[in-house]
Amino acid sequence: xxxxxxxQFNWTYSRIPDNKRPKLIEKNHKxxxxxxxxxxxxxxTTMLSATSDNKESLERWRNNVGHQVANxxxxxxxxxxxxxxxxxxxxxxxxxxxxxxxxxxxxPLSSKTSSLRSKYSISQPYSLLSKGHLSQxxxxxxxxxxxxxxxxxxxxxxxxxxxxxxxxxxxNNKLSIIDFKTSRKQKKESWILNYFLQATAYSEMYDYLTxxxxxxxxxxxxxxxxxxxxxxxxxxxxxKILDDKLLEFEKIRESI
Numbered sequence: 001x002x003x004x005x006x007x008q009f010n011w012t013y014s015r016i017p018d019n020k021r022p023k024l025i026e027k028n029h030k031x032x033x034x035x036x037x038x039x040x041x042x043x044x045t046t047m048l049s050a051t052s053d054n055k056e057s058l059e060r061w062r063n064n065v066g067h068q069v070a071n072x073x074x075x076x077x078x079x080x081x082x083x084x085x086x087x088x089x090x091x092x093x094x095x096x097x098x099x100x101x102x103x104x105x106x107x108p109l110s111s112k113t114s115s116l117r118s119k120y121s122i123s124q125p126y127s128l129l130s131k132g133h134l135s136q137x138x139x140x141x142x143x144x145x146x147x148x149x150x151x152x153x154x155x156x157x158x159x160x161x162x163x164x165x166x167x168x169x170x171x172n173n174k175l176s177i178i179d180f181k182t183s184r185k186q187k188k189e190s191w192i193l194n195y196f197l198q199a200t201a202y203s204e205m206y207d208y209l210t211x212x213x214x215x216x217x218x219x220x221x222x223x224x225x226x227x228x229x230x231x232x233x234x235x236x237x238x239x240k241i242l243d244d245k246l247l248e249f250e251k252i253r254e255s256i
Contacts, residue, residue: 007142009092014149014168015210022155022162030256033162035155042256044163044201048194050256051248081182083130084222085166088180089150091134091141092167133182133222140220140230144178146170154205159246160253165202168214171232176216177202186227193238195219196231197245200238 022033022041031043147169155162167178177199181187199217207213215236221229 005138006091007138008094009147010145011147014152015212016149016152016154016206020209021153024153024164028256031163033153033155035157035162041155041160041162042253044161044198046256047161047245047249048197050252051245052194077182077184080127080129080133083126084133084182085151085180087126087130087134088137088141088166091138092144092147092150092169129224136222136226136228137180137220140228143172144169145173148175154202154209156201156205156208158208159201159204161201161205161246163198163202163205165199165206168206171216171218174216175212175214176218176232177206177214177235178218178220181219181221183221183223185225186223186229187221189231192219192221192231193241196233196238197242199233200235200242203235204239 020036022035025032025034025040027040030046032040032046033043035041144167147167149165150167151164152168153162153164165177166180169176169178171178179195179199179202181192181195196217196219199219203214203217215234217233217235217238219229219231219233221227221231223229
């Protein structure tokens with residue numbers, strides 16, 4: 001479904017041929033990527049999780065709410081994040097988003113999937129919550145244009161890491177690494193250092209693969225509480241912190 005307020009996005013060449021793109025695999029329930037020389041690199045998020053300063057507070061939260069509740073919240077948040085990324089990717093690819101019956105549950109049951117696909121000629125069913133996140137983010141998404149790529153796998157031999165970047169495009173006319181996030185409530189900047197480190201790593205990976213330097217990173221967050229947040233930063237403020245994290249990670253890399 002399109003509306004008069006929708007935008008038609010321009011696209012241009014990503015500069016990354018298929019034979020230079022790493023392939024995502026699972027290892028020990030974590031994300032790894034097989035790079036073109038057949039070596040395995042952990043994902044940026046795997047590295048950041050392994051070196052996180054918030055492990056104790058996360059464990060306290062799990063104990064406070066109970067592990068069953070914590071697992072449910074974590075699983076549902078992951079589902080919501082995945083489907084929201086998919087619907088944003090379709091929108092940026094100028095694809096039509098299907099319209100749904102008001103009775104569609106938050107996460108459509110598989111029994112409804114085939115009929116929805118057939119009725120609306122779409123490839124992916126989306127939850128009402130995911131469509132709400134897209135609607136909230138549209139004013140910020142419309143700052144994007146001249147898209148190089150979406151959901152692009154990247155890697156760097158210096159970092160010995162890989163990952164999938166949500167979007168590389170111009171944001172307010174400046175080439176940027178752009179990541180989309182969902183949350184249950186609005187996040188403070190002091191809580192999301194890892195988001196900036198992740199985007200900074202993607203910037204270095206893109207430079208490694210294309211010789212195109214990207215200095216600007218953009219984090220767009222949609223909250224279930226109706227809030228949206230826009231963080232526009234420069235990689236130079238996070239490069240040193242990322243290198244420190246890498247040094248810490250090298251001590252435990254083989255045990256992950």
